[in-house]
Amino acid sequence: MLVSMKEQLKDAYLNGKAIYQFNINNLEWIKYILEECNNQSKPVILGVSSSAAKYMCGYKNVYSMVTNLLDSLNITIPVSIHFDHASDIEECKKAIDAGFTSIMLDYSSHSVEENIKYTNELINYINGRDILVEGEIGPIKEGSHADLNDCIKYVKNANVDILAASIGNIHGIYQGEVNLDFDLLKSIKENINKPIVLHGASGINEPMLKKCVSLGVSKININTDLQLAWYNGVRKGIAENPNVYDPRKVIGFGEQALKECIKEKLSLF
Template structure:
């Protein structure tokens, strides 16, 4: 199966009231884990690569690994650029074979964010590639993107309406209290703000920084309109934690397969758990 646009997956999610999981891939084992989990749960899935992943593995390796995984899958798989920060980077991903891109202009003045996002849409939509954008700043760190607590501004609902109308994006990432990386305490999401945004915009809503958000809070966000949920940190924790356990128990082990294999299985389990929380398990359309 070839890659599908994220917009197609979110359209079904909107119609049926669930969220599709978007999971960051950083190496071959995590690519395999994402698709294995989707197959096990019969769930549509979004595999996404950030700037850090592209810099680490190379864009051609990322696309090739994801394409092999998707080709053998019986569930719909999208390949999405996570937090693209320039028009040029987005174009490189479009040319490389991504089926969906995100331009993150949230640190820019609104009109500049709109102008670049419109350029991205103009280039991507004619070739069937969906576009996500971001309005408001999400706290924490995502690879090279750093936002301080003081700078982390929640999305203004009226500005969200204006932004979507002006850009024509397929989905919108909003800031309602989540953060990238590990939380120091339990995040408090602004559900009323989320409901207001949902009432004013006509596109699916995306929640970034969702690792560490309690399951019931995620379910409430879905009830209020979130249709794509990003998970990265939880996968890293499961993967690296298992590597440490294996090496602690077998300090003389030198076979990478015996170290990374169990880590891959740990990643599969955490991804499957998230899919069940999001309600996308059993929702794959053949």
């Protein structure tokens, strides 16, 4: 069933647990993710970047695909549809109007004052509706560590529901060892008293993820690990079945690998 992410997070936050965001790319990925999370009886946040929304022919189509699949696959777990890394308020409005249940506004490369201004514009547009807002102080990239005072200022002046802060995490594949600043995470958590989201969690090992959750992370974003799992499954399938050309079967070569990756992630929390 489609729910607000606020509801999902409240439960995770109060119980010191984390909920996963898995990013979606097409009909098959939505199906595979929903089926596996439902099998494991775990709630899920479906992350949609603006490029993924464009690829899937717009926010309305994404919303329709997800809600139709919830129905046709008899999905009973709580599911939310989240606009990931939005950098344009007008795009956010389109996603909200299409039925998305949460928005991450990423103005982290702007000044904290501008970030506050645009986040409040989004909150005003939402106007009390049950739509969660995620903000970012970072940006999340190599060598970036969020400024604690910026985090405090941002949350104080823009009432976001959850904060993404860079603590040494990056998107994509980590080059070399993962080095997270747990002291910074702890300080942010103590000072803002809101749930925190860990972006770029692919490639971060189990003890580190668990430590993040113990220090206040309530949402874990996984994209790259799913892409790699699916890609490796497809490559293997094609190598083992060189005469198969049916697109449904070719895309489906990645199904088991993707589902196994999801199952492994879900088993941690």
